[in-house]
Amino acid sequence: MNEEFNFKCICNLTTRVMELPKGALYTKSRKRPLQVARASASYIARMEENIHHNTIGKVLNRDRSMIYHYENTHKKYFANCSLYRETFNKIYKAYMDVDESKEMFLNAKTMKQYLLNRGVSEVAKPNVILEIKSGQVTCKIKTTYFEYLNQFEKVKFALENYHYSIKII
Helix, strand or coil, rough: CCHHHHHHHHHHHHHHHCCCCCCCHHCCCCCHHHHHHHHHHHHHHHHHHCCHHHHHHHHCCCCCHHHHHHHHHHHHHHHHHHHHHHHHHHHHHHHHHHHHEEEECCCHHHHHHHHCCCCCCCCCCCCCCEEEEEECCEEEEEEECCHHHHHHHHHHHCCCCECEEECCC
16 A cells, blocks of 8 residues: 555656656556656666555556566666656656655654654554554554554654555554
């Protein structure tokens, strides 16, 4: 669930940086600027966020084999195609600028207290556990089946300026 959100953020960044129409990456268009932007966004998602091929393919409305193709041809296109190289560098620089502005937690106690202060709550008898990871720190929030989506949204909102991933256990 979090991978898809992260990749959509990379796609939104790509469309904004390359001044493409909103949602252009999700279309079936094979115009060269769109193909290059899709390939660049996919490569960044794979290398920087380790987002699975299936997730990228689903978001871009492409087969996962196309994502493997983007990944395998990156070096060749970067070396030989100025359009690809310039597009990739522009998107990657913008991605790194956004990425470096995000923070991480230093310990689990601080993260848990931060989340609890921002409206996330725990229950005494949990059915579901949200495992939140920020850098090397992991925090667990105990919740129920009925409340976990609400808590998930609260965590996403509270950590929008942080590096994090959420796993439902």
